[in-house]
Amino acid sequence: xxxxKIRMPDVGEGITEAEIVEWNVKVGDVVKxxxxxxxxxxxxxxxxxxxxxxxTVKEIMGEIGEMTAVxxxxxxxxxxxxxxxxPDTPKAEEAPKAEEKAPEPEKAPEPxxxxxxPEPxxxPVPKPSAVKAQTGxxxxxxxxxxxxxxxxxxxxxxxxxxxxxxxxxxAGRISxxxxxxxxxxxxxxxxxxxxxxxxxxxxxxxxxxxxxxxxERMQDAKRRIPxxxxxxxxxVTDLETLRxxxxxxxxxxxxxxxxxxxxxxxxxxxxxxxxKLSSHYDDDEDMLYTYGAAHIGMAAQTPGGLMVPVVRHAxxxxxxxxANEVQRLANAARDGSIKREELTGSTITLSSLGRMGxxxxxxxxxxxxxxxxxxxxxxxRPVFQNGGFVPRKIMNLSSSFxxxxxxxxxxxxxxxxxxxLLENPATLFMEV
Amino acid sequence: xxxxxECEVLVLGGGPGGYIAAIRAGQLGLDTVCVEGQSLGGTCLxxxxxxxxxxxxxGDEFEKVMHFTGENALGISVEKPTLxxxxxxxWKDGIVKRLTGGIGGLFKKNKVRHVAGWGTMxxxxxxxxxxxxxxxxxKAKNVILAxxxxxxxxxxxxxxxxxxxxxxxxxxDKVPGKLTVIGGGYIGLExxxxxxxxxxxxxxxxxxxxxxxxxxxxxxxxxxxxxxxLGITVMTETKAKGLSKDGKxxxxxxxDGKEETIKSxxxxxxxxxxxxxxxxxxxxxxxTMNGRVVAIDxxxxxxxxxxxxxxxxxxxPMLAHRAMAQGEMVAEIIAGKNRTFDKVSIPAVCFTDPELxxxxxxxxxxxxxxxxxxxxxxxxxxxxxxxxxxxxxxxxRIVARNDNHMILGIQAVGKGVSELSxxxxxxxxxxxxxxxxxxxxxxxxxxxxxxxxxxxKSLGHALHI
Numbered sequence: 001x002x003x004x005k006i007r008m009p010d011v012g013e014g015i016t017e018a019e020i021v022e023w024n025v026k027v028g029d030v031v032k033x034x035x036x037x038x039x040x041x042x043x044x045x046x047x048x049x050x051x052x053x054x055x056t057v058k059e060i061m062g063e064i065g066e067m068t069a070v071x072x073x074x075x076x077x078x079x080x081x082x083x084x085x086x087p088d089t090p091k092a093e094e095a096p097k098a099e100e101k102a103p104e105p106e107k108a109p110e111p112x113x114x115x116x117x118p119e120p121x122x123x124p125v126p127k128p129s130a131v132k133a134q135t136g137x138x139x140x141x142x143x144x145x146x147x148x149x150x151x152x153x154x155x156x157x158x159x160x161x162x163x164x165x166x167x168x169x170x171a172g173r174i175s176x177x178x179x180x181x182x183x184x185x186x187x188x189x190x191x192x193x194x195x196x197x198x199x200x201x202x203x204x205x206x207x208x209x210x211x212x213x214x215x216e217r218m219q220d221a222k223r224r225i226p227x228x229x230x231x232x233x234x235x236v237t238d239l240e241t242l243r244x245x246x247x248x249x250x251x252x253x254x255x256x257x258x259x260x261x262x263x264x265x266x267x268x269x270x271x272x273x274x275x276k277l278s279s280h281y282d283d284d285e286d287m288l289y290t291y292g293a294a295h296i297g298m299a300a301q302t303p304g305g306l307m308v309p310v311v312r313h314a315x316x317x318x319x320x321x322x323a324n325e326v327q328r329l330a331n332a333a334r335d336g337s338i339k340r341e342e343l344t345g346s347t348i349t350l351s352s353l354g355r356m357g358x359x360x361x362x363x364x365x366x367x368x369x370x371x372x373x374x375x376x377x378x379x380x381r382p383v384f385q386n387g388g389f390v391p392r393k394i395m396n397l398s399s400s401f402x403x404x405x406x407x408x409x410x411x412x413x414x415x416x417x418x419x420x421l422l423e424n425p426a427t428l429f430m431e432v
Numbered sequence: 433x434x435x436x437x438e439c440e441v442l443v444l445g446g447g448p449g450g451y452i453a454a455i456r457a458g459q460l461g462l463d464t465v466c467v468e469g470q471s472l473g474g475t476c477l478x479x480x481x482x483x484x485x486x487x488x489x490x491g492d493e494f495e496k497v498m499h500f501t502g503e504n505a506l507g508i509s510v511e512k513p514t515l516x517x518x519x520x521x522x523w524k525d526g527i528v529k530r531l532t533g534g535i536g537g538l539f540k541k542n543k544v545r546h547v548a549g550w551g552t553m554x555x556x557x558x559x560x561x562x563x564x565x566x567x568x569x570x571k572a573k574n575v576i577l578a579x580x581x582x583x584x585x586x587x588x589x590x591x592x593x594x595x596x597x598x599x600x601x602x603x604x605d606k607v608p609g610k611l612t613v614i615g616g617g618y619i620g621l622e623x624x625x626x627x628x629x630x631x632x633x634x635x636x637x638x639x640x641x642x643x644x645x646x647x648x649x650x651x652x653x654x655x656x657x658x659x660x661x662l663g664i665t666v667m668t669e670t671k672a673k674g675l676s677k678d679g680k681x682x683x684x685x686x687x688d689g690k691e692e693t694i695k696s697x698x699x700x701x702x703x704x705x706x707x708x709x710x711x712x713x714x715x716x717x718x719x720t721m722n723g724r725v726v727a728i729d730x731x732x733x734x735x736x737x738x739x740x741x742x743x744x745x746x747x748x749p750m751l752a753h754r755a756m757a758q759g760e761m762v763a764e765i766i767a768g769k770n771r772t773f774d775k776v777s778i779p780a781v782c783f784t785d786p787e788l789x790x791x792x793x794x795x796x797x798x799x800x801x802x803x804x805x806x807x808x809x810x811x812x813x814x815x816x817x818x819x820x821x822x823x824x825x826x827x828x829r830i831v832a833r834n835d836n837h838m839i840l841g842i843q844a845v846g847k848g849v850s851e852l853s854x855x856x857x858x859x860x861x862x863x864x865x866x867x868x869x870x871x872x873x874x875x876x877x878x879x880x881x882x883x884x885x886x887x888x889k890s891l892g893h894a895l896h897i
Contacts, residue, residue, distance in 0.1 A: 144776075146838065146863035147863060148861065148862045148863065149861050149862075152774055156769075156770045156771055156772065156774075157769070157770060159770055169863075170836070170837075170838075170865050170867070170868070171833070171836040171837065171838040171863060171865050172836070173863045
């Protein structure tokens with residue numbers, strides 16, 4: 001019998017560490033070759049780690065939520081034969097020490113960093129103190145608090161009205177301890193006059209995986225980028241007429257068109273007047289990379305949180321092509337089958353909440369990009385035209401720009417171009 | 433001679449409310465004066481609770497012996513007893529004297545000054561007392577009005593001669609041959625039963641359709657049954673009209689409208705008590721009234737700052753223990769403590785044979801208050817101790833909330849159940865649930881087991897029925 005140790009694999013170019021987001025096995029489990037052991041998350045994608053051998057799980061060293069350097073041993077399997085080339089660890093010895101001995105960490109930047117040593121942490125957020133004596137039944141309106149005469153007298157002496165004190169006893173009886181808790185402030189007062197009661201539950205959720213990734217990226221974007229947000233309304237009445245027509249006359253194999261492919265077309269076309277909005281700004285190097293391509297990231301809600309799959313080369317696609325890509329990527333993002341490559345490389349982003357788009361939003365730029373276009377809901381509104389009100393379909397675009405690169409004028413010009421294109425949908429399809 | 437006394441607390445009235453207020457105020461170091469024209473103790477000690485219980489006891493004892501002169505299950509035989517009623521009354525007076533004298537001692541102990549004489553409030557802080565030595569003016573920072581209540585008189589049958597109130601009924605010179613009681617409430621029945629046991633031929637005249645009408649029918653049924661056994665005639669839906677021309681009979685109008693005459697040696701009028709609102713200067717104080725009684729808040733504060741009212745003067749329930757609790761509370765409020773009258777239960781006992789106890793809410797009151805309730809009772813018929821006392825009539829009944837089993841009210845009827853009132857009130861004040869009573873060991877064999885069994889029954893697992 002030997003021990004086969006498995007390292008955090010190199011999951012992508014330039015990636016030095018990954019986060020373990022899920023363990024599919026536990027100690028003692030028998031695994032076969034190619035069984036999935038764990039899921040790790042890199043920059044954007046989740047990668048499954050298969051077992052290279054048959055064996056039994058002997059030890060799990062990586063903890064969920066922990067950033068682990070590539071090359072670090074994360075799991076040890078007991079296998080037939082000699083095991084792999086990592087020397088066997090004496091039983092008494094601690095796993096991390098074995099790790100120090102581990103040879104050939106190809107590119108592990110911190111080979112000393114043991115997988116189960118905690119990451120350097122900031123001072124932990126103080127936990128809310130455990131709350132005592134709070135779970136009394138709510139008291140119906142006008143219902144007298146139940147308490148023994150001694151408790152009532154103590155309350156009166158302390159100037160406390162018992163109807164505000166939680167009773168934890170049977171039938172909501174207020175005990176001396178309940179009164180103590182109220183006096184010491186450990187007990188939230190009863191909301192008198194309703195069956196409502198304060199919910200003092202505190203649940204702890206480790207921010208890991210995609211959520212942590214989103215948090216980091218949002219934090220980074222907001223910290224680095226001075227956002228300006230510009231809102232304009234677009235009359236999409238004609239566009240909607242066209243869309244309805246296309247949907248009514250489309251071929252069976254063509255996807256149903258939403259408004260997004262049209263907006264993406266307009267975004268790609270409008271880059272002609274403001275090319276630098278399809279850029280990456282490397283502020284560490286003071287370098288702006290402006291792309292000829294319109295790789296449009298589309299913010300998509302998934303069960304795990306926000307993902308941004310990318311419609312590549314939107315400038316080269318027609319409306320059906322974009323629609324196909326949008327549908328395919330959205331489905332892949334939702335069912336988790338999306339590939340890492342499909343989640344990276346966008347040069348400008350479109351954010352849409354569909355029907356829930358509201359009237360104004362303040363989208364956060366998908367760093368290191370410099371622009372994001374937000375789509376608000378389409379609503380029929382009265383518009384004053386030719387001496388009278390007419391119902392028009394109006395949609396707002398709320399867009400944010402990196403003010404370090406994009407001046408207000410540039411931003412306005414880009415959005416106005418999009419507006420003009422969308423309000424005159426025929427021009428979307430004219431080669432210029 | 434006119435003399436002026438100044439004090440912190442003036443208590444007008446030395447009944448159970450007033451004397452307790454005065455003692456407690458004294459304990460708290462307040463300079464206190466209690467004004468009372470009679471001997472201390474008020475109605476309760478002088479002409480109410482205590483002497484009536486003495487007469488009831490005498491009646492019980494006499495009837496017990498009388499019972500043994502005939503066939504009886506216990507096999508006891510005695511000669512026919514006689515009653516020296518004057519001695520009975522003297523014994524009763526002795527008890528009253530001991531108790532009222534005791535209050536004087538407690539006053540001294542707690543440095544309460546007793547000004548003997550009838551007082552009249554001049555204003556909210558001043559009382560003029562007509563004492564044997566002349567008028568004494570008492571000036572006080574705080575006043576506690578505790579003037580009590582007096583028996584209600586029927587206009588057509590004014591008190592005097594053979595028309596008596598409960599007061600006179602407790603000091604008769606002989607057991608009346610024929611006693612007619614007008615009013616089948618608890619006072620009339622208590623005294624009527626006592627005199628019936630001592631040999632009177634008693635007739636109870638009640639205007640309503642049943643006696644003890646403030647209690648429910650189930651509760652009063654054992655009492656009504658026993659009235660029959662004691663040979664007491666009960667005339668319900670019957671109105672007292674007045675005396676016959678010869679003055680020896682009571683004329684009544686029966687429910688079918690007929691006039692009847694009831695030959696009576698004494699006519700005891702017990703149609704209720706009313707707050708004593710005259711004769712002590714209330715009219716000059718201009719206090720806000722609540723009907724015929726002085727209006728108070730939950731601190732017994734009247735509409736005038738520094739003037740409190742307690743006891744029967746403030747209305748129903750006119751019970752000594754309520755007045756005492758109020759008196760104690762008001763003294764503490766005056767001493768600067770934060771108090772409100774927050775009692776869950778003011779138990780009421782009716783010393784008929786058998787006795788009645790009620791504490792907390794009746795089933796009807798609970799329903800009216802919007803509670804979803806369950807009501808269960810345990811009969812003394814299934815209680816060993818009750819059997820050994822030849823008193824199987826009666827039951828303990830518990831009214832509890834359906835949702836959390838909190839006990840809302842307890843009623844009982846049976847021999848000696850007055851002593852259970854403490855357990856009932858304690859349960860209510862402590863906020864007990866059925867499970868608490870069911871889970872408390874009640875000593876065997878006692879009637880109190882009926883309380884536990886009623887709780888068990890309500891929980892679906894009574895053990896003895």
